Amino acid sequence: MLQKFGFTQYESQVYEAIFAQDQPLDATSIVNYSNVPKAKIYEVLNRLIDKGTVLTTMHGKKKLYMAVDLQSIILKIRADFEKDIEELKTYKIKRTFTDEHIWTLKDASSIASNIEQLIEEADSSILFLAWNEQMDKYRELLEQKEAEGVHVEVLAVGGLQSSLTHKYSLIPMIEDSKLEPSQLIIVDYAYLLFAGIEHDSWKAIKTTSKPIVKALTDYFYHDVALTQITKKYGDQLLQDEEIARLLARLIY
Known part of the structure; x- marks a missing residue:
């Protein structure tokens, strides 16, 4: 059973052999009970001692070994696992090559985790366009990145x-039921994810292709500019029927 948690077969055999006895054992007895080769027994015991699963003491000239209670091992495995997870969260691998491929994602939770990862790994800038219910999921993380010195601009x-x-709000000019939600995030002007609804399911593309990143960066600022223009001069512009029709197609 312990092999499922990073123990070798010999370590598992030795631990179970010691644990099964109601008194401490010496190395010779452990060999007999565990069927681990004598040539390997001290190496295995030392590893178990280092892992904190076996205790040792001297009884006269003989070294004795006793197994730590299984419940204590469970608590230690859980604590070590949680610590490793926390370290993994802060571990960053930076790309050292240019990847021109366009990768596709077809699962809403996968898209969400990729967006969160992009935000967490941002070094200098984040551009994010999304419907407010999607963007609100990342609000605290975005605020945290801005506090860390990352330039953040959002269009909600x-x-x-x-x-x-730097937050911009677009209030839709048509009924919500007619809108097609989308999400666009560009990190460090190098990493891009664009997601939308297709056949009632979220689909997305992810790429570091420079032409696509540049084009959608322009798209982001284009929508920010039109949003601000509409906000400031909307009443005047909407008097023109053709302009009103074009503005109604902004983003959606």
Whole structure:
């Protein structure tokens, strides 16, 4: 059973052999009970001692070994696992090559985890366009990255309550039921994810292709500019029927 948690077969055999006895054992007895080769027994015992699963003491000239209670081992495995997970969260691998491929994602939870990862790994900038219900999931993380010195700009369709310095709100000009939600995030002007609804399911592309990143960066600022223009001069512009029709197609 312990092999499922990183123990070798010999370590598992030795631990179980010691644990099964009601008194401490010397190395010779452990060999007999565990069927681990005598040539390997001290190496295996030392590894178990280092892992904190076996205790040792001297009885006269003989060294004796006793197994740690299984419940204590369970607690230690859980604590070590949680510590490793926390370390993994802060571990960053930076790309050293240019990947021109366009990768596809077809699962909403996978898309969400990729967006969160992109935000967490941002070094210098984040551009994020999304409907407010999607963007709100990452609000605290975005605020944290801005506090760390990352330049963050967001365009939230429907508005967003946030302390972010550069936030823009687009209030839809048509019924919500007719809108097609999308999400666009560009990190460090190098990494891009664009997601939308297709056949009632979220689909996305992810790429570091420079032409695509540049084109959708322009797309982001194009929508920010039109949002701000509409906000400031909307009443005047909407008097023109053709302009009103074009503005109604902004983003959606």
